Amino acid sequence: MEDSLSSETHAMLQWLKSAIRLPQFKSESWQDHDGVALRFLTHPDSKLLLAYMTAEGDFVLLAPYSMLSVSPKTFQYFVKRESPVLLGKEDDDGPVNSFPLTMANIRSRLQMGFVNGGGVDSLMRLMSGIFMPPLRASKGETAVEQSGPAKSWPESVRRDFLGQAQR
Numbered sequence: 001m002e003d004s005l006s007s008e009t010h011a012m013l014q015w016l017k018s019a020i021r022l023p024q025f026k027s028e029s030w031q032d033h034d035g036v037a038l039r040f041l042t043h044p045d046s047k048l049l050l051a052y053m054t055a056e057g058d059f060v061l062l063a064p065y066s067m068l069s070v071s072p073k074t075f076q077y078f079v080k081r082e083s084p085v086l087l088g089k090e091d092d093d094g095p096v097n098s099f100p101l102t103m104a105n106i107r108s109r110l111q112m113g114f115v116n117g118g119g120v121d122s123l124m125r126l127m128s129g130i131f132m133p134p135l136r137a138s139k140g141e142t143a144v145e146q147s148g149p150a151k152s153w154p155e156s157v158r159r160d161f162l163g164q165a166q167r
Helices: 007-019 034-042 119-135 155-166
Strands: 048-053 059-062 074-080 089-091 094-096 110-116
Touching: 007 034, 034 048, 034 059
Parallel strands: none
Antiparallel strands: 048 059, 048 074, 074 110, 089 094
């Protein structure tokens, strides 16, 4: 399949393969995954790509609406960011919400990351390590002295949010 690709598409496919950083992933693990990867890279309606390793050591690459046969504890995701320039503009077919990926914009257009230890555990670590500290006032510190969202939120909203988040 790679033989019939444009040089730009081939370069993006190679970049995506090199961006996989899953434990136990080796380049030879990438077998028949070009079709899923190419759809993600070239179709504007394909916005999400998931990659994970099975317990048996097989590499899996999924489009958003694929069926997961297992619930992986560790996976890598790739999400396309929208163009801030084109959002809200219209063409003959309606709103323009995306533009093609190229090697020139692939690093800025793709958000990638990992979920490790299960989705809920990872979300809890993210919430408690990144989002919650700026919202919690240390002794004697008022919301006005804080940085981040807590600085601009009314005290009642901040307290309510913290109470809900800690549940």
